[in-house]
Amino acid sequence: MCVGLSAKVVRIADGMAMVDASGAKREISVQLLNDVEPGDYVMVHAGIAIAKITDEDEHETDEVMEELLA
Amino acid sequence: MSDAKGKTAAQVLADYDGPRLRIMEVCGTHTHEIFRLGIRKLLPPQVDLISGPGCPVCVTQVGFIDEALWLADQGVTITTFGDLVRVPGTTRSLASARADGARVQVVYSPLDALEYAKAHPEEQVCFLSVGFETTVPASCLAVEQAHAQGVENFSLLVANKTMPNAYAALKGSADVFLYPGHVHAITGTSLCEELVEQGVSGVLAGFTAKELLTALAVAVTKAQEGEPFFVNAYPRVVRPEGTPAAVELIERVMEPCDTEWRGLGVIPQSGLRLREAYAAFDARKKFDMPHIEGKANPACRCGEVLQGHCKPSDCPLFGKVCTPQSPVGACMVSGEGACSAYYQYGGDLL
Amino acid sequence: MTEVSGKVTLAMGAGGKQTAKLIDEVFAARFASPLLTADDAAVLEPPRGRMAMSTDGFIVSPSFFPGGNIGKLSICGTVNDLACMGARPMYLTCGFVIEEGYPLDKLAQIAQAMADTAASCGVTLVAGDTKVAGKGQVDGVFITTTGVGEIVEGAAPAGAKARPGDAIIVTGDVGRHGCTILLARDDFGIEADVTSDCAPLWDSVEAMLDVTNDIHVIRDATRGGVGTVLYEIASQSGVGVRLDAASVPVDPAVGGVCRMLGLEPLYLACEGRLVVIAPKEQAPALVEALRGCPNSGGAAIIGEVTDDRPGWVVMRTEIGAETLLPQPGGELLPRIC
Numbered sequence: 197m198c199v200g201l202s203a204k205v206v207r208i209a210d211g212m213a214m215v216d217a218s219g220a221k222r223e224i225s226v227q228l229l230n231d232v233e234p235g236d237y238v239m240v241h242a243g244i245a246i247a248k249i250t251d252e253d254e255h256e257t258d259e260v261m262e263e264l265l266a
Numbered sequence: 267m268s269d270a271k272g273k274t275a276a277q278v279l280a281d282y283d284g285p286r287l288r289i290m291e292v293c294g295t296h297t298h299e300i301f302r303l304g305i306r307k308l309l310p311p312q313v314d315l316i317s318g319p320g321c322p323v324c325v326t327q328v329g330f331i332d333e334a335l336w337l338a339d340q341g342v343t344i345t346t347f348g349d350l351v352r353v354p355g356t357t358r359s360l361a362s363a364r365a366d367g368a369r370v371q372v373v374y375s376p377l378d379a380l381e382y383a384k385a386h387p388e389e390q391v392c393f394l395s396v397g398f399e400t401t402v403p404a405s406c407l408a409v410e411q412a413h414a415q416g417v418e419n420f421s422l423l424v425a426n427k428t429m430p431n432a433y434a435a436l437k438g439s440a441d442v443f444l445y446p447g448h449v450h451a452i453t454g455t456s457l458c459e460e461l462v463e464q465g466v467s468g469v470l471a472g473f474t475a476k477e478l479l480t481a482l483a484v485a486v487t488k489a490q491e492g493e494p495f496f497v498n499a500y501p502r503v504v505r506p507e508g509t510p511a512a513v514e515l516i517e518r519v520m521e522p523c524d525t526e527w528r529g530l531g532v533i534p535q536s537g538l539r540l541r542e543a544y545a546a547f548d549a550r551k552k553f554d555m556p557h558i559e560g561k562a563n564p565a566c567r568c569g570e571v572l573q574g575h576c577k578p579s580d581c582p583l584f585g586k587v588c589t590p591q592s593p594v595g596a597c598m599v600s601g602e603g604a605c606s607a608y609y610q611y612g613g614d615l616l
Numbered sequence: 617m618t619e620v621s622g623k624v625t626l627a628m629g630a631g632g633k634q635t636a637k638l639i640d641e642v643f644a645a646r647f648a649s650p651l652l653t654a655d656d657a658a659v660l661e662p663p664r665g666r667m668a669m670s671t672d673g674f675i676v677s678p679s680f681f682p683g684g685n686i687g688k689l690s691i692c693g694t695v696n697d698l699a700c701m702g703a704r705p706m707y708l709t710c711g712f713v714i715e716e717g718y719p720l721d722k723l724a725q726i727a728q729a730m731a732d733t734a735a736s737c738g739v740t741l742v743a744g745d746t747k748v749a750g751k752g753q754v755d756g757v758f759i760t761t762t763g764v765g766e767i768v769e770g771a772a773p774a775g776a777k778a779r780p781g782d783a784i785i786v787t788g789d790v791g792r793h794g795c796t797i798l799l800a801r802d803d804f805g806i807e808a809d810v811t812s813d814c815a816p817l818w819d820s821v822e823a824m825l826d827v828t829n830d831i832h833v834i835r836d837a838t839r840g841g842v843g844t845v846l847y848e849i850a851s852q853s854g855v856g857v858r859l860d861a862a863s864v865p866v867d868p869a870v871g872g873v874c875r876m877l878g879l880e881p882l883y884l885a886c887e888g889r890l891v892v893i894a895p896k897e898q899a900p901a902l903v904e905a906l907r908g909c910p911n912s913g914g915a916a917i918i919g920e921v922t923d924d925r926p927g928w929v930v931m932r933t934e935i936g937a938e939t940l941l942p943q944p945g946g947e948l949l950p951r952i953c
Contacts, residue, residue, distance in 0.1 A: 217872040243377045249844030257479075
């Protein structure tokens with residue numbers, strides 16, 4: 197229902213940011229997030245950033261599994 | 267469980283030997299990724315994955331496409347996500363209207379639709395606003411900006427939907443829900459916690475192979491413990507509080523209403539419409555649209571598929587008159603629909 | 617060479633002096649060769665042995681894009697179609713339909729790209745035709761090329777010849793042309809450093825035929841991309857195809873654009889990539905030979921032909937499960953919501 201794309205913020209001005217996903221760049225709105233800075237990763241959907249994120253699922257899934265199987 | 271330590275999610279799933287378990291992935295993007303990755307092949311036979319109603323294109327009522335076609339016939343430029351272009355209305359799709367000369371522009375974002383309107387002041391431009399909580403903020407942002415900038419040739423045809431009352435309607439369709447990660451990135455996790463109190467179990471899932479397998483491993487493991495549960499298995503994106511600015515934006519611009527879900531019927535207060543303050547951007551009001559009622563094919567069993575009561579291949583139309591190239595039912599119209607994914611990725615063939 | 621300026625007019629298509637001037641200054645000056653006819657037809661030496669002949673029409677919007685233009689494309693397309701039959705391209709003809717008002721300097725650039733590309737693969741332009749259509753009747757320039765080639769003795773690749781156990785090779789990363797055009801149209805506000813793979817591939821085919829004539833299928837993966845070609849071959853040969861998703865080469869930026877728009881790179885067009893199917897034991901030497909060619913340096917084995925599920929393309933996914941590659945579905949539409 198909601199194709200998301202994780203992308204790195206390259207530059208930012210007036211609530212709009214240029215984001216980069218493996219070399220594919222696009223301007224999106226970051227108006228809904230606080231404290232986004234160049235270098236941060238965001239989840240992008242339909243031209244707006246919906247969340248600030250960490251870019252890799254490795255730690256996340258490791259931690260969830262550790263907790264589950266502890 | 268100490269011997270389980272260090273197991274991978276795939277091993278946990280492969281080793282599951284508990285009772286039959288029905289897991290519903292609510293989100294259409296989950297459905298798509300689960301099929302694309304072949305995750306069903308890694309599950310033991312007693313784990314059923316049911317594809318729920320979380321594909322906005324699938325649950326959009328037939329009449330909505332008819333409304334968009336009506337606007338196109340009045341000379342309005344239709345801007346839309348690519349997802350809707352091939353969806354059949356009662357007699358035509360936007361693709362066939364475009365072939366007949368209608369202006370149909372595919373956009374990546376409602377904000378792009380607004381930019382298109384600003385660049386083409388001589389055209390009336392309407393964006394087809396479908397989607398759940400994840401997608402609604404982008405539409406609302408476009409309307410707020412259009413309002414602030416005094417853009418008068420831009421409007422929305424709204425068929426947005428929200429999940430809370432849909433969860434309530436789906437209660438009992440599954441033992442565990444895989445909650446849609448990006449909806450809850452907006453709305454947060456409080457609803458999921460409340461549902462535990464009502465006896466509804468769920469796991470919030472991300473979209474990569476690792477995240478989906480992990481969420482499913484969590485689902486089968488916790489389900490064996492017997493108590494209702496909720497686990498956020500997508501913490502890198504979903505915070506408990508969600509994205510408050512997005513929720514506030516939605517509340518400023520839109521308000522809840524009853525709405526029909528294709529295949530499921532009317533679910534009270536599960537739809538959104540523009541607030542009176544933004545009536546000038548509501549295409550139905552702006553163009554004095556008559557009431558338009560669409561007609562869906564009565565033989566289609568999408569309603570049962572969406573609730574997990576039957577498999578896509580149990581429907582008499584599936585793969586015969588109803589295919590992704592010429593879809594009849596709701597679940598075949600979008601690449602994220604259960605029937606379409608089942609057909610395209612070889613549900614019964616492999 | 618004469619510098620040209622101004623615009624194409626309807627008078628230039630009327631057959632008189634102005635037509636002659638257009639042809640002389642834009643086309644003949646660039647396509648000059650002893651074989652280029654000034655009469656009604658070219659008079660040529662026939663190929664030795666068997667000959668292949670192919671025709672293809674080219675419309676692309678925009679007509680100039682990173683990595684080429686419609687002129688280069690129109691030569692590569694027909695040269696590659698001939699090459700796929702094991703034929704050394706010899707002669708080409710070209711027909712232009714040009715929209716009234718098209719800038720002459722751009723037309724000259726297109727003609728120059730055609731001449732350069734033809735020269736680079738040893739094919740001669742021998743005849744041409746020019747028509748001018750009224751404003752709005754065509755979009756810029758449409759080109760049709762027809763080519764004749766000489767089939768290398770012993771080579772007989774064909775779509776129906778894939779056999780279970782054969783290896784499937786692709787001659788480089790997939791989807792770049794389609795991605796380039798999508799970006800050049802600028803419908804989705806996305807920027808990426810992606811260049812079309814548009815290239816003539818006769819030298820790649822020749823290098824393979826130097827290794828062995830025992831090549832079962834060669835196809836250029838144009839419209840519909842590698843995915844569509846594999847479905848066509850599976851159906852023509854009555855075999856199954858198993859792809860290993862991890863071995864399909866995709867440029868990272870093409871991958872990024874595809875993820876942004878929910879598209880599958882295997883369905884984006886290529887204009888300089890071949891799908892090659894050959895006996896497994898020949899595959900490593902073929903890949904090595906391809907990697908020595910300027911346009912096929914990224915050649916890789918991406919899968920195998922099987923005898924199960926004839927007509928279908930099965931993908932081994934990143935988690936080791938098998939699933940179907942969805943069948944080609946017409947117009948590519950971004951998936952967002």
